[in-house]
Amino acid sequence: MTIFFDKKTKTFHLQNAQISYLLGIEENNSLVHLYFGKKIKNYSGNYRYPRTDRSFSPNPPDASDRLLSLDTLPLEFPGNGFGDFREPAYNLKLKNGSRITDFRYDSYKIIAGKPTLEGLPALYVEAENEAETLVVTLKDTLSKLQLKLSYTIYKGFAVIARSTQLVNDSQDSVEVNRLASQSIDFPNRELDLIHLNGSWAKERQLTREKVNTGIKVLDSKRGSSSHHQNPFVALVDPTTTEFQGDAYGINLVYSGNHETVIQKDPYDQTRVITGLNSFNFSWQLGAGETFQTPEAVMVYSSNGLNELSHTYHDLYNHHLIRGEAKLKERPTLINNWEATYFDFNEEKVMKIVEEAKALGIEMFVLDDGWFGGREDDFTSLGDWTETEGKIACGLENLSQKIHEKGLKFGIWFEPEMISEDSDLFRAHPDWALGVPGRGRSLGRNQFVLDFSRQDVRDNIYQQMTSILDRIPIDYVKWDMNRNMIEVYSVLLDSENQGEVSHRYMLGLYEFLEKLVTNYPEILFESCSGGGGRFDAGLLYYMPQTWTSDNTDAVARLKIQYGTSLAYPISSMGAHVSAIPNHQTERKTSLATRGNVAMSGVLGYELDLTQLSTEEKKEIKEQVNFYKQHRQLLQFGTFYRLKSPFEGNDTAWMFVSKNQEEAMVFYYRVLTEASAPLTTLKLVRLLEDENYEFDGKMIAGDELMNIGFYINPELSGDYVSQRFYLRKV
Ligand code: GLA
Numbered sequence: 001m002t003i004f005f006d007k008k009t010k011t012f013h014l015q016n017a018q019i020s021y022l023l024g025i026e027e028n029n030s031l032v033h034l035y036f037g038k039k040i041k042n043y044s045g046n047y048r049y050p051r052t053d054r055s056f057s058p059n060p061p062d063a064s065d066r067l068l069s070l071d072t073l074p075l076e077f078p079g080n081g082f083g084d085f086r087e088p089a090y091n092l093k094l095k096n097g098s099r100i101t102d103f104r105y106d107s108y109k110i111i112a113g114k115p116t117l118e119g120l121p122a123l124y125v126e127a128e129n130e131a132e133t134l135v136v137t138l139k140d141t142l143s144k145l146q147l148k149l150s151y152t153i154y155k156g157f158a159v160i161a162r163s164t165q166l167v168n169d170s171q172d173s174v175e176v177n178r179l180a181s182q183s184i185d186f187p188n189r190e191l192d193l194i195h196l197n198g199s200w201a202k203e204r205q206l207t208r209e210k211v212n213t214g215i216k217v218l219d220s221k222r223g224s225s226s227h228h229q230n231p232f233v234a235l236v237d238p239t240t241t242e243f244q245g246d247a248y249g250i251n252l253v254y255s256g257n258h259e260t261v262i263q264k265d266p267y268d269q270t271r272v273i274t275g276l277n278s279f280n281f282s283w284q285l286g287a288g289e290t291f292q293t294p295e296a297v298m299v300y301s302s303n304g305l306n307e308l309s310h311t312y313h314d315l316y317n318h319h320l321i322r323g324e325a326k327l328k329e330r331p332t333l334i335n336n337w338e339a340t341y342f343d344f345n346e347e348k349v350m351k352i353v354e355e356a357k358a359l360g361i362e363m364f365v366l367d368d369g370w371f372g373g374r375e376d377d378f379t380s381l382g383d384w385t386e387t388e389g390k391i392a393c394g395l396e397n398l399s400q401k402i403h404e405k406g407l408k409f410g411i412w413f414e415p416e417m418i419s420e421d422s423d424l425f426r427a428h429p430d431w432a433l434g435v436p437g438r439g440r441s442l443g444r445n446q447f448v449l450d451f452s453r454q455d456v457r458d459n460i461y462q463q464m465t466s467i468l469d470r471i472p473i474d475y476v477k478w479d480m481n482r483n484m485i486e487v488y489s490v491l492l493d494s495e496n497q498g499e500v501s502h503r504y505m506l507g508l509y510e511f512l513e514k515l516v517t518n519y520p521e522i523l524f525e526s527c528s529g530g531g532g533r534f535d536a537g538l539l540y541y542m543p544q545t546w547t548s549d550n551t552d553a554v555a556r557l558k559i560q561y562g563t564s565l566a567y568p569i570s571s572m573g574a575h576v577s578a579i580p581n582h583q584t585e586r587k588t589s590l591a592t593r594g595n596v597a598m599s600g601v602l603g604y605e606l607d608l609t610q611l612s613t614e615e616k617k618e619i620k621e622q623v624n625f626y627k628q629h630r631q632l633l634q635f636g637t638f639y640r641l642k643s644p645f646e647g648n649d650t651a652w653m654f655v656s657k658n659q660e661e662a663m664v665f666y667y668r669v670l671t672e673a674s675a676p677l678t679t680l681k682l683v684r685l686l687e688d689e690n691y692e693f694d695g696k697m698i699a700g701d702e703l704m705n706i707g708f709y710i711n712p713e714l715s716g717d718y719v720s721q722r723f724y725l726r727k728v
Contacts (some may be wrong), residue, residue, distance in 0.1 A: 001155040003110050003134045009045030012108065014134060014139050014151055018158040019300050021151065023076055023136070024048060028060055028068060029104035031076040031138060031149075033236075036160065037246065038302045049074055049187065054267075058083050060080050072267060074185035075136065077149055077164070079103060087215060088264045089164075089183035089273050094143050095172035103138035103147050110134055113150045119506050120722060121253050122295040122469030123152070123161050123319045130155055130319075132656070144170035154319065158311050164296040168285045177284040180275035181252060181296040183539075187269045192238050193262060194305075196230040196562050201550035201583050203227045203531040203560035206645050210238070211264050219277050221258035222482025223448070223501055224528055225535040230338055231258040232566040235272060240304055242640050243683075244651050247301045247308045252568050253347075254294035255318075255537035256505040257281070268661070280487075282498030297536065305565065306639050313568040313638065320536060321571070323516060325523050325543040328599045330570060332360075332623055333475070337367035338577050339549065339607040342375050346392045349608075350401065355608035357405045359616060360623040363475060364402050365410035365603075370395065372422065377481075378445045380448060381417040382424030384463040396471045403472060410475030411467075415460045415506065417446045417481065424459075432457050435488040443482030444529075452489050452503035457511050468519055478542060479701050480528040503539075512541040525573055534563060544571050544601055551577035551605060552584040553596040554669055557644040561652070569654075570634040574600025576619070577609065588718040590615060594622040595720040597667050598633060599652065602626045629724070632663055639683050648672070655684040660727040662691075667720040668709055681707035682725075691725040 010025040011034065022043055032049060051067035060071055060083055070083030080088035081100040093099050113128035123133045127468045131154045136149040143531040148165040162182040168174055189209045195218050196204040214369030220226035231252035237245045250272065252258050257277035269474060274296045285291050297315070301308035317327060334356040336344055342364075353364050369375065370390065386395050391403070399409045417424050418432050425432065425447070432447035434440040440447055451458050461487035467473070489500045505588035516524065524542035526533060530549030538545065545567075548559045556574065563572055574597040579587040597603070604619065611619070626633065636654035644667075653664040666680060685691065685700035693703065703725075714721065 001132055001153055003132050003153065005108060006043075006045065009043075010045065012136070013043055014153045014160065015039060015336060016153055016155055016157070018156075019153075019160070021153065021160050025105045026061055026062075026068070026073065030070065030073060031105045031136060033074045033076045036184065036248070036298070042576060043134065055686065069666055072269070074187045074269065075183075077103070077147060077180075077183055078271070078329035081324050082570065086262045086271055087273055088263055090147070090166070090176075090280065091178035091182040092145070093175040093177060094165075095174070101140040101143055101145060103140050103145075106137045106139040106146070108136045115150075117163060117295055118292055119509060120292060121320075121509060121537045122163070123154075123253070123297060123315065123320070125319065134574040135194065143174070145174065146170075153416065154315070154354075154580070157315050158300045159315055160296050162298060163230040164293045166291045168287060168289050171287050171578045173286045174282050175403065176291055177281060179273070179291060181293045181294050182250065182274045182298060183271060183273045184298070185271045186235065189270075190238050190241070191270055194234040194236060194565070196232055196565065197256055198227055198562075200529050200532065200622060201560050202549060202555070203534065203548050204230055204556055204565075206562045206565065206643075211235070211262060211270055213264045213268075216262045216329070217259055218262070219257070220724045221257055221279050221485065223256060223504065224480065224533045225258060225537070226483070227253050227529070227532040230393060230566070231274075231535055233260050233262075233272070233274075233554040234305065234565070235270075236305070236709040242306045242643075243304045244392070245302075245304050247299075247305050249297075249299040249308050249312060249566065251293055251297045251299075251312065251536055253297060253540065254505070255440065255508070255533050255535050257501050280498060283502070284495055284499070294537070309565055309640075310637055311649050316536065316539060316568050316703060317570060317635065321541055321543045321568075323543065324520055327424070327635065330523070330544065330634060331362040331475075332626060333410065333603040334361045334608060335361040335367055335575065335603060335605045338582055338605040342369035344369065344396060346541055347552050349391065351399065351609045352607065353402055353405055353407060354615075355611070356604075357407060359364060359608065359620045360627065361406035361407070361604060363410055365412070365475060365477060366398075367412045367477070368414070368479070370411065377547050379419050379421040381414055381419040381446050382460075384413065384415075384460070384467060386467070395467075403688060405454060408474035409472065411471075411473055412477045412479060413464060414479040414481060415464055415511075416451055418449050419446050430490050433484060433488060433540070434486045436490060438486065438523050442621055446482055448482065448484050450451075450489050450504070451507040451511070452500055453491055453507070457507055461511060462512065464515075468522070473522060473558045475523045475525065477525045477527055477546065480533060507538070507543070514644060517539050531559070531563070534567060536566075539567070539571055544573050546573040547600060551575050552581040552582045552586050553593045554586060555584055555652045556596045557667055560596070561640060561644055561650065564638055564640065569600060569638050572600035573603060573605040574598075575605040577623070578610075584616050586718070590618050592667065592718050592720040594618075595667065598622070598626050598722075601634060602630075606638050610674045629663060632661055636661075636663070637684060642684070644684050646670075651680055653682060658686060659686050660689075662725040664723040664725070665720065668710075668714070668718075671715055671719070675712070677712055678710040679707045680710060681705065685725070686727065689727050693725045694723055697728060
């Protein structure tokens with residue numbers, strides 16, 4: 001992996017064994033994008049954006065002819081107001097009211113490794129030789145502002161991590177209304193856009209559409225990365241599939257308001273900008289100050305979407321997820337939420353724990369309802385003291401009893417929230433986000449604490465850690481059950497109110513950094529009404545996320561398929577729950593529920609004391625099987641074979657890194673009379689080796705090229721099959 005600057009052609013070339021990323025400096029010192037894609041060994045300098053005179057495209061003051069215009073150049077970090085009429089990557093208001101800046105190339109430096117992003121989650125390196133970083137500085141001489149564009153290339157990964165800093169070297173403050181993490185222009189190709197949208201209980205539904213002329217914005221204004229629009233997009237060739245074709249992924253490492261703007265101009269040039277949401281955003285950047293954007297992780301694949309996902313999965317497992325859980329097999333768990341909701345006591349809990357132990361489950365998680373007198377969702381958020389008497393022996397003893405049985409103990413918190421009916425709210429009504437003099441809107445009967453405030457964070461940190469310090473706790477589920485409106489912080493001045501959403505996130509990240517540093521042995525799982533904040537930002541602190549409140553096996557096929565596009569399987573919490581399913585009322589077999597939940601971090605979320613003997617036997621087998629194979633299932637290479645978004649069948653498989661083992665899952669939603677036969681062809685096996693498969697010995701080349709028939713006798717709705725393969 002190297003980064004070099006060619007003085008002759010005035011180009012930067014970031015290169016590793018997989019990719020090249022090329023930037024050029026034009027004759028007027030505009031920084032332009034040249035190429036991102038498969039590795040180019042030696043770039044000649046020949047491929048440059050041609051000069052052509054487009055009417056109504058202005059020429060910069062220092063252009064020598066009519067051929068140079070910023071209106072068409074593929075600018076690496078475009079602005080507006082100085083010749084480019086397209087969407088800008090930044091929008092700054094200067095002291096004199098002008099929004100016109102003219103950033104030109106100034107200098108560069110190359111740094112070994114990767115600097116951290118102050119206060120923000122980001123990809124990291126463990127050793128300096130794992131990555132190299134290019135920082136290109138652009139300057140606007142008149143306003144004395146500098147843009148520092150940062151590009152990290154990793155050894156062995158088809159990835160460029162980008163972020164931006166704005167440095168204010170002037171004597172005045174400047175108002176930042178947009179500052180993107182990345183902008184990339186595709187001047188000459190047809191593209192499809194893939195994105196992950198949805199809603200509560202229906203997260204990360206995969207949508208693929210043609211990029212058409214005009215502007216499309218994919219964003220969240222909800223104060224969280226949201227159920228509704230995940231901060232991930234892929235731009236792919238129209239012919240790209242799971243297995244072939246060019247694919248570019250862009251994933252923002254951020255958990256708050258975000259936006260991706262896609263613009264195709266009349267010359268069929270496409271620009272994609274990603275970063276903090278500019279809606280209602282304004283940041284006063286004082287003299288001498290620097291603003292750091294979140295990071296955008298840009299991945300390239302020349303072999304379709306599966307390979308794109310593999311890069312994200314490996315990258316996040318090795319360079320985003322931290323702490324003791326990194327690359328470690330994750331425990332199976334039983335969560336009491338769908339088993340008891342708020343209605344639990346020591347006896348009920350211990351009965352579930354005993355059953356769990358008998359079934360081989362490794363951890364018990366006590367969900368919502370153990371604190372402050374909370375018996376429903378109207379009360380007590382913010383009062384993180386144990387409800388006396390609810391667990392008769394007390395939480396400390398409960399934890400001890402559970403540990404004595406050989407299980408781990410986990411507990412639920414919702415630290416960012418406050419109930420109107422809480423001691424905390426009665427004492428500090430101004431601690432909730434809200435506009436003085438106006439009512440506050442409720443969401444799930446609760447308000448949002450103003451996490452931009454240090455005093456608020458300190459109070460919650462102290463409350464939370466007094467529980468963690470007293471009670472042996474192995475796992476924490478960190479929930480967040482509403483979105484933000486009336487975003488106003490009483491401690492900030494009027495001109496700083498546009499900063500609250502981002503200051504909230506910085507406060508949250510500061511809190512989490514302190515928490516995970518001081519409690520390294522705790523496994524954290526984030527949650528937001530299921531998967532409302534499934535993003536790379538939170539994965540930096542919490543290695544797992546509750547994928548969705550929807551535990552229906554059929555609904556989960558789409559949710560988990562979509563999620564797998566960017567996020568590792570080891571980060572996806574997946575539970576077997578009771579039937580009829582509590583979200584969809586659907587009844588699916590225990591086998592199918594198990595086969596879906598095993599394709600993530602397996603857990604159970606049902607009343608184990610209500611199971612029949614056969615069900616217990618089956619669950620015991622599932623847990624046992626999962627534990628035996630979880631290295632493969634959590635960290636193996638995951639291939640999507642058949643998409644639930646395209647038909648009645650879904651199939652995926654996991655292959656071990658040495659390709660000697662694989663696990664294949666096939667699911668069919670609805671049965672059909674006189675149905676056509678289904679063949680599954682496997683991938684990534686060793687061609688010349690034999691595998692034990694379904695009681696037979698079959699060579700890899702046969703399984704990959706001919707495949708095998710799914711048994712036509714497999715009848716009924718919501719059926720599934722699982723195949724384990726091992727090299728003999
Ligand atoms: C959210 C979570 C659930 C559960 C409840 C508790 O909805 O997603 O898993 O923890 O909160 O109130």
